[in-house]
Amino acid sequence: MASSAANAPLIDDDTPGFGEEENPKKFRHPYVVLFHLGFRAAAILVYLFCGWFSDGFVTSFVFTVILLALDFWTVKNITGRILVGLRWWSYVDNDGKSHWVYEARKEGDVRKVHAAESRVFWMGLIVFPVAWVILFILALFRFSFRWLVLDCIALSLNGANVYGYLRCKLGKGTNLTGAVSSYANGFFRQQVMDKAVSMLTRQAQTSNVNSATNVI
Numbered sequence: 001m002a003s004s005a006a007n008a009p010l011i012d013d014d015t016p017g018f019g020e021e022e023n024p025k026k027f028r029h030p031y032v033v034l035f036h037l038g039f040r041a042a043a044i045l046v047y048l049f050c051g052w053f054s055d056g057f058v059t060s061f062v063f064t065v066i067l068l069a070l071d072f073w074t075v076k077n078i079t080g081r082i083l084v085g086l087r088w089w090s091y092v093d094n095d096g097k098s099h100w101v102y103e104a105r106k107e108g109d110v111r112k113v114h115a116a117e118s119r120v121f122w123m124g125l126i127v128f129p130v131a132w133v134i135l136f137i138l139a140l141f142r143f144s145f146r147w148l149v150l151d152c153i154a155l156s157l158n159g160a161n162v163y164g165y166l167r168c169k170l171g172k173g174t175n176l177t178g179a180v181s182s183y184a185n186g187f188f189r190q191q192v193m194d195k196a197v198s199m200l201t202r203q204a205q206t207s208n209v210n211s212a213t214n215v216i
Helices: 030-053 057-084 107-112 115-141 145-170 176-215
Strands: 003-008 086-092 098-104
Touching: 030 057, 030 115, 030 145, 057 086, 057 115, 057 145, 086 145, 098 145, 115 145
Parallel strands: 003 098
Antiparallel strands: 086 098
8 A cells, every 4th residue: 555645734723823912831722731641641650550459461451552542542633733733644545545644834823832832742742652662671671571562552652643743843854863863962962961050050059058167
């Protein structure tokens, strides 16, 4: 089955336009943000702690998969469109060919994206798959193959949304590996700088306290 990809602008929604007052620290769509993170966090919590309330693996498996499926559908169809103006989907034409479509708002409509909501969206999109990778590695070292199956399901569903939204964000034909690597390097450089500044600040404060003590 052949496939193709396309980029098209999203249809308009009810997000506020230019000139409408808003508080940059307050979420414009708090319930959407809640559901964007809620299903993802709940899936990991059930994965980790369901064994405390039930001795059966099947119960943990079923509830985790249900939460993962709800998360996949919600992030793919709702939260991405509302929080960051992106959407990806596919359809099959009359010839039986599968077409993948990666949609993004036009540049003039980017202003409709709320900065805080955008940060939460991308953080949730990236952090939780990383958590599933860690759980996968732990299950691999424990030789817990049935949990590995569940980890693979989680990684496939989370990974599909990560790939789809990166294609929407970066555009068709973009080298995703290079772009992600560049973004990751920039992020870690910023983290290192923040840690260094924090350590220097603490050392300076400690030195000031010690000097004041010696004077006394």
